[in-house]
Amino acid sequence: MDVMWCHIVSLLVIGILAVDSNNVQKSTTVSLKSSDDSLDWWQTAVFYQIYPRSFMDSDNDGVGDLKGIESKLDHLKDAGVTATWLSPIFKSPQVDQGYDISDYRMVDPIFGSNDDLTSLIKKAHDLGIKVILDFVPNHTSDKHEWFVKSNNMTPGYEDYYIWHPKSNNTSSNPPPVPNNWISNFKGSAWEWSEKRQQYYYHNFAIQQPDLNYSNPKVVKEMKDTLTYWLDQGVDGFRIDAVPYLFEDPQFRDQPLADGYTEYDINNADSLNQMYIKDLPKTFDMIYQFREHVDEYVKKNNKNETKVLMTEAYSPIEKQMLYYGSKDGSRKGAHFTFNFNLISDITNPNFTIDELYDAINKWLVYIPSGYTSNWVIGNHDNHRAATRYGKDNVDGFNMLIAILPGVMVTYNGEEIGMEDGEVTCEEGFDPQATKNCSSFNQTSRDFERTPYHWDDSVNAGFNTGHKTWLPVSEKSKEVNLKAQNIEGIYSHYNIYKELMNLRNNFKNSSTIDSLAVIKVNENVLQIVRSRDDAEYILLFNIGDKDETIDFLQAKMYHKVVVSSLKSSYEIG
Numbered sequence: 341m342d343v344m345w346c347h348i349v350s351l352l353v354i355g356i357l358a359v360d361s362n363n364v365q366k367s368t369t370v371s372l373k374s375s376d377d378s379l380d381w382w383q384t385a386v387f388y389q390i391y392p393r394s395f396m397d398s399d400n401d402g403v404g405d406l407k408g409i410e411s412k413l414d415h416l417k418d419a420g421v422t423a424t425w426l427s428p429i430f431k432s433p434q435v436d437q438g439y440d441i442s443d444y445r446m447v448d449p450i451f452g453s454n455d456d457l458t459s460l461i462k463k464a465h466d467l468g469i470k471v472i473l474d475f476v477p478n479h480t481s482d483k484h485e486w487f488v489k490s491n492n493m494t495p496g497y498e499d500y501y502i503w504h505p506k507s508n509n510t511s512s513n514p515p516p517v518p519n520n521w522i523s524n525f526k527g528s529a530w531e532w533s534e535k536r537q538q539y540y541y542h543n544f545a546i547q548q549p550d551l552n553y554s555n556p557k558v559v560k561e562m563k564d565t566l567t568y569w570l571d572q573g574v575d576g577f578r579i580d581a582v583p584y585l586f587e588d589p590q591f592r593d594q595p596l597a598d599g600y601t602e603y604d605i606n607n608a609d610s611l612n613q614m615y616i617k618d619l620p621k622t623f624d625m626i627y628q629f630r631e632h633v634d635e636y637v638k639k640n641n642k643n644e645t646k647v648l649m650t651e652a653y654s655p656i657e658k659q660m661l662y663y664g665s666k667d668g669s670r671k672g673a674h675f676t677f678n679f680n681l682i683s684d685i686t687n688p689n690f691t692i693d694e695l696y697d698a699i700n701k702w703l704v705y706i707p708s709g710y711t712s713n714w715v716i717g718n719h720d721n722h723r724a725a726t727r728y729g730k731d732n733v734d735g736f737n738m739l740i741a742i743l744p745g746v747m748v749t750y751n752g753e754e755i756g757m758e759d760g761e762v763t764c765e766e767g768f769d770p771q772a773t774k775n776c777s778s779f780n781q782t783s784r785d786f787e788r789t790p791y792h793w794d795d796s797v798n799a800g801f802n803t804g805h806k807t808w809l810p811v812s813e814k815s816k817e818v819n820l821k822a823q824n825i826e827g828i829y830s831h832y833n834i835y836k837e838l839m840n841l842r843n844n845f846k847n848s849s850t851i852d853s854l855a856v857i858k859v860n861e862n863v864l865q866i867v868r869s870r871d872d873a874e875y876i877l878l879f880n881i882g883d884k885d886e887t888i889d890f891l892q893a894k895m896y897h898k899v900v901v902s903s904l905k906s907s908y909e910i911g
C-alpha cells in the first residue's frame with residue numbers, strides 16, 4: 341500500500357466503518373498480462389491534449405501558438421505527463437478551428453512556422469515528452485488546392501472528392517439533393533457547385549468536403565502526408581473522425597434511426613448512419629495506415645514505435661474493430677479513444693451503476709492483447725469539472741490514473757478548469773454560431789477558452805489586449821499558479837502525485853491485477869495489485885461523507901478476486 345496514495349484517498353474517505361459484504365453489489369476483476377517491462381512507451385503513457393489556440397499566446401495576437409506551447413513545455417514536464425497531442429496546427433482558413441486543412445504539410449502562420457514545430461519537437465524530446473500530431477483524413481478545406489482543382493475538373497483531380505453525378509433533370513437548378521444524408525453540423529450533407537454543376541458531399545461543415553478514399557491517388561497522398569511528418573520526428577498521430585472515411589457508393593437514402601419518428605435535417609442522429617459511418621472499407625483503411633507507419637519504423641531503423649490513436653464515437657463492437665481485425669490478422673490503431681466516461685456520464689448526478697458500467701464496458705469488450713485507455717475530456721465536450729461536478733475532479737483524475745493502460749488529459753483538467761463563459765456573438769464554433777437560440781446547448785466554445793496560468797489579466801495566456809475567446813472569470817480562482825504551491829491539496833498537486841504513482845508503478849515488474857468493486861451506492865473501489873505493491877482507490881461520488889473500514893475494504897477485495905470466474909487479459 342503506497343503511502344502517498346493513502347494520503348490522497350483520505351481526502352475521499354473519512355472515518356471508519358465496517359463494510360458488510362452484502363453491500364457490495366457487483367465487481368469485476370481483470371488480470372493484466374505479466375510485466376510492464378515488456379510494455380512499450382505508449383502503453384503506460386499519459387497523453388496530454390493541447391488545444392493550441394488556447395494554450396499560450398507568445399505574440400499577443402490573441403491566439404495561442406507553437407512558440408507559446410514550447411515556452412510551456414516545462415509545465416508538462418512538471419505535471420509528469422509523458423506525451424502530448426496537438427489539435428490541428430496546419431494551414432487552414434479556420435472555419436472549423438483547424439479541422440479544415442488547406443495544406444497538410446504546412447503549419448498555419450497563425451500558429452507559427454514549420455521551423456517552430458521542429459524546435460518544439462526537439463525541446464519536447466529533450467524533456468522526454470513525445471509529440472503526436474492531429475491527422476484529419478476525412479476531409480480537407482474547400483480552399484485546399486486538391487479541391488480547387490477537383491472543382492475545376494483539372495485532369496487527375498476529378499475524383500479526389502465525393503461528387504455526385506449530374507442529374508439529367510434540368511427542370512430545377514440546382515437539381516434536388518442526391519439523397520437524405522445530413523451533415524454532422526446540420527443541414528444537407530450535399531453542397532452544389534455552380535462551377536462543376538455537381539453536388540459534393542461534406543459530413544461536417546460546407547467548407548470541409550469529404551475526400552474520396554476509393555481513389556488510390558487520395559490514399560497515396562494521405563500516406564505520403566504521414567511519411568512527411570514522421571520524417572520531421574513526430575511520434576505518432578491522432579486520427580480525426582475515422583468512422584466517416586467511406587460512404588455508400590450507391591448513395592442510398594438512410595432510414596430513420598431507432599427512436600426517431602421524423603426526419604430532422606438539423607440532426608444527423610435522426611438517421612441511422614449505416615451508409616456513411618463505420619463501413620467495412622473504413623476499418624481496412626485504418627489497418628493500411630497502421631501498416632504504413634509500422635513499415636516506416638522498420639525501414640528507417642527507428643527504435644521507437646510510432647503510435648496511432650483513433651477518434652471514433654461508434655458502438656463499442658465497432659470501436660474494437662479500430663484496434664484490429666476480428667481474426668487478429670491485421671492491426672489497426674494502437675488504441676481507439678474510449679469515450680465511455682464522457683458519453684455515459686453526462687451530469688453530476690450520475691449513479692454508481694453508471695460509473696461502474698462505463699468502466700466495465702471497455703474492459704469486457706476489449707480483445708486480449710490490446711491496451712485500454714481512458715478519456716474524460718476534449719475540445720468537443722464540456723469540461724470534466726463541469727460535466728462531473730467540481731467535487732469530482734480529483735476522483736476522476738485518480739480513476740483514470742489507476743485504471744490500466746493509457747490515460748488522456750485535456751489541457752486544464754489537471755487544474756480542474758470548468759467551462760468558460762462565451763456568448764453567441766463571441767463564439768466561433770461553426771455548428772453553433774449559425775443559430776444563436778441554440779448556442780448554449782450546441783457550442784463547443786465553452787471548453788475551448790484560454791488556459792488559466794495565473795490570476796493576471798488574461799490569466800497569463802498573453803499580455804495583450806485581446807484573446808480569441810474570452811478568458812473565463814473563474815481563472816481568478818482556478819489557475820495553475822494558485823494550485824502549484826507545495827503542501828496544499830490542490831487539483832494540480834494531486835494530479836502530480838498521481839503521475840508519480842503511475843511512473844513508479846510502471847517500474848514494478850510483477851503480475852498485475854485489477855478489481856472494480858461497488859462498495860455501496862456512493863463508493864466505488866478500484867484495486868490494482870501486484871506482488872510488491874497495491875493501490876486502492878475509494879471514490880466517493882456522493883455529496884456526503886462515507887465511512888469505510890480501509891483494512892476491511894482491502895481484505896474484501898481479496899475475497900472478490902479469488903471468487904470471480906471471469907477474467908480478461910488486457911496486455
Ligand SMILES: *[C@@H]1O[C@H](CO)[C@@H](O)[C@H](O)[C@H]1NC(C)=O
Binds near residue numbers: 506
Ligand atoms: C443521364 O443521361 C445519360 C445519357 O442518357 C446517362 O448515361 C446517365 O446515366 C444519366 N444520368 C443520370 C444520373 O440519370
Ligand SMILES: *[C@@H]1O[C@H](CO)[C@@H](O)[C@H](O)[C@H]1NC(C)=O
Binds near residue numbers: 511
Ligand atoms: C425533375 O425535378 C423536378 C423537381 O424536383 C421534379 O418535379 C420532376 O418530376 C423531375 N422530372 C423528372 C423527369 O424526373
Ligand SMILES: *[C@@H]1O[C@H](CO)[C@@H](O)[C@H](O)[C@H]1NC(C)=O
Binds near residue numbers: 503552555
Ligand atoms: C472515387 O474515385 C474512384 C477512382 O478514381 C472513382 O471510380 C469513383 O467514381 C470516385 N467516387 C466518387 C463518389 O466520386
Ligand SMILES: *[C@@H]1O[C@H](CO)[C@@H](O)[C@H](O)[C@H]1NC(C)=O
Binds near residue numbers: 643
Ligand atoms: C533502442 O531503445 C532501447 C530502449 O529505449 C535502448 O535500450 C536501445 O539502446 C536503443 N537502441 C538503439 C539502436 O538506439
Ligand SMILES: *[C@@H]1O[C@H](CO)[C@@H](O)[C@H](O)[C@H]1NC(C)=O
Binds near residue numbers: 687688689
Ligand atoms: C441533480 O440533482 C439535483 C438535486 O436533486 C437537481 O437540483 C439538479 O437539477 C440535478 N441536475 C441534473 C443535471 O440533473
Ligand SMILES: *[C@@H]1O[C@H](CO)[C@@H](O)[C@H](O)[C@H]1NC(C)=O
Binds near residue numbers: 776777778780
Ligand atoms: C445562454 O446562457 C447565458 C449565460 O447563462 C444566458 O445569459 C443567456 O440568456 C443564454 N441564452 C439563451 C438564448 O438561452
Ligand SMILES: *[C@@H]1O[C@H](CO)[C@@H](O)[C@H](O)[C@H]1NC(C)=O
Binds near residue numbers: 606775776777778
Ligand atoms: C434554432 O434553434 C432553436 C432552438 O433549439 C430551434 O427551435 C430553431 O428551429 C432553430 N432554427 C434554425 C433555423 O435552425
Ligand SMILES: *[C@@H]1O[C@H](CO)[C@@H](O)[C@H](O)[C@H]1NC(C)=O
Binds near residue numbers: 843844847
Ligand atoms: C522508475 O523509472 C524511472 C525512469 O526509468 C526513474 O526515473 C524512477 O526513479 C524509477 N522509480 C523507482 C521507484 O524506481
Ligand SMILES: CC(=O)N[C@H]1CO[C@H](CO)[C@@H](O)[C@@H]1O
Binds near residue numbers: 440476544
Ligand atoms: C474530438 C475531435 O477532434 N473532434 C473533431 C472531429 O472532427 C470534426 C471535423 O473534423 C471536428 O469538428 C471535431 O472537433
Ligand SMILES: [Ca+2]
Binds near residue numbers: 397398400401403450
Ligand atoms: Ca499568437
Ligand SMILES: [Ca+2]
Binds near residue numbers: 584
Ligand atoms: Ca468521408
